[in-house]
Amino acid sequence: MKEKKLGLTSLILMIFTSVYGFNNIPRSYYLMGYAAIPWFVIAGILFFIPFAFMVAEFGSAFSHESGGMYSWMCKSVGPKYAFIGTFMWYTSYVLWMVNVSSGIWVPVSNILFGSDTTATWSLFGSDFLSGSRLLGIMAVAFFIFITYFDAKGVDKISKVTSIGGTAVLTINILVVVGSIVMIIVRGGQLQQPFEGFESLKTPLNAAYQGSPIAILSFIVYALFAYGGIEAVGGLVDKTENPEKNFPKGIISAAMVIVAGYAFLIMLVGSFTNYSEILGSKEITLGNVSYVIMSNFAAEIGEAFGVSHSAQLALAHGFARVYAFIMLLALMGAMFTLVYSPLKQIIEGTPKELWPGKMGEIDKDGMPGNAMWIQCTIVCVMILLISFGGDTMQQFFLILTAMVNVGMTVPYMFISYAFPKFKKMKDVDRSFVVFKSQKSATIWGYVVTITLFLANLFAIIQPAMEGDIKTTIWSLSGPVIFGICAWLIYSSYEKKTHASEAAEDILKDNTAEDARVI
Structure with a gap:
């Protein structure tokens, strides 16, 4: 049966859902x-679009x-080089799990x-057992619970929680x-005045x-908001007329995503x-989304003239609904990502590479031993950060900084490898965006340098303001x-x-014995 190919609209929607994240806006x-x-526009031009094209060429050539x-x-x-880059990509998910x-x-x-x-x-x-310390202990218990069920092969729970994705939309x-309704009701007035270029x-x-x-350090947040584009590499061969539609799809999706982020940030204001x-x-960075969404409900009430008590009821009610949706989405993602990246890296690399029984896949199709090692690492990191004596604001700042840096650094390995990939002979070049070696080299280094400088600024900025701890944790991952x-x-x-x-010695001895006989 012939596989149905993706049209241009379907391709744009798939790229959009892989990359766009509502939580990045608040x-x-x-x-x-x-x-x-x-900064979202700059990150789109210097990173998102060229990097997506690189990943697409890689994916097509090695489909x-x-x-x-x-x-x-x-x-x-x-x-x-490949193992270090891929391992760092996997460990970015470890940092995400900690967060x-x-x-x-x-x-x-x-x-x-x-x-x-x-x-x-x-x-x-x-x-002593309050605030970030208590959250750390509860986080450890939660992660052990998730690992236990996933190690048993009970990944079906993620299908139930996939409703969260639709709800976020x-x-x-x-x-x-x-x-838009509130802006119209208020006669075009914004709660946070917009003063053009100054704003x-x-x-x-x-x-x-x-x-x-x-x-400048903020660009890491913008780069992180475009994360997930490595998944685009597998879509080239699934697209109708990829030479024409794929570049169109990437640019169209990029414009929609950049415009979407910019438009919704304006609407939040x-x-x-x-x-x-x-x-x-x-x-904090951990609760700001819920604060903004509660305020959204309260402001709708105020725009339509409801009482103050009704506004509070709307705010608390909507906060509960939004929190339930996010809980479903996060639980679904957690149940999947506890095993999926780990399984991918173990199955994609030589089994002998992994120490002990870490590289084994058990009868349930799960890398059980590796998952429990992962669980230990995540739990230790959670406890080290949570018992570091920080305020809740600083606690979530450290966690977010670690994830942003950890998830964008591995992309440097791919962009740096791209010019070398273009020099390879006898490779499938049925899909090409960068027509010359020169353009591939220039854009490979532009993306790599953009990622490097963004992460450098993000790492050193807290230290320059006296916050050594956040710098150390950002760099540590x-x-x-x-x-x-x-x-x-x-x-x-x-x-x-x-x-x-040992094999060479055995061969030599066998040959020597044969000559003696």
Whole structure:
């Protein structure tokens, strides 16, 4: 049976759903206000579009390889480089798990109480076991629970929670329609005044004002918002007339995503006065989405003249609905991502590469041993960060910084490998965007340098403002996991060389015995 190909519209929708994340919008508004918009455009031009084309060329050329990005880099540069890059890509999901395991209690609090009260939680009234420390302990228990069920092969729960994805799309539509209605009712007035170029240039967040390094560091958030485009590589061969439709699809999807982020950030400003709603120290990167969505419901009530008590009821009610939707989406993602990236990297690399029984896939189709090692690493990281003595605001800042840096660094390995891939002979070139070696080299280095500088600014900016801890944690993920990958592969090389040497000796002895006979 002939496989049905993707049309242009279907391709754009698939790219959009792989990349676009609603949570990036309230977080970006909280960090920069309207000044976030130009950075999304810059990141789209210097990273998203060229990188998507690179991934598409890789995916088309190596469409019959099962190893994904490991195969791309292995054939272009070499197996050691490929393993380190792929391992760092996998460990970015480990950092994501650390973040989500701790942050998932914020929607739980919103469901129970209509607002984020996690900063006031304590165990047995103890000051020591409160705030970020208690969240850390609860995060460890939650992650052990998820790992236990996934290791048993009970991944069907993720299908139940996939409804969260559809519900998040509904939230987007509600925000767009509701904001436009409020703007019309208010006669075009925005709650956060927009003053043209000045608003696009000057961040609303005091921490970013007057600090060029802080503003430049924000580009990592914009780059992270375009994450997930590595999945685009597998769509080339599934597209009708890919030579014509794929570049159109990438550019169209990029324009829709950039415009979507910019438009919704503007709409958040239409119902959120920055100093009134987001000026409190209780606002964190973990709860800002719920605060903004509660305010959205309250502002709709105010626009239509309902009483103050009714506005509060709307705010708490909508916070509960939004929190329930996000909880479903996060649970579904967690149940899938606890095993999926790990299984992909283990199945895509030589089994002998992994120490002990780590590379084994059990009868349920799960890398059970590796999952429990992963669980131990995640739990240790959660406890180290949560017991570091930080405020809740700092706790979520560290977690978010770790994920943003950890998830964008591995893309540098792919973009740096691209010019070398273009030099390869005897490769399927049925899909080509970069027509010359020169253009491939220029854009490969533009993307790599953009990623490098963005992460450099994001890592050093907290230290320059006296926050050494966030800098250390941001840097720790890529450095520690990069070293781990290098040690694992070096050990594999030694074992391989020792085995080859033993085989050579055995062959020589066999040949010698044959001559004697």
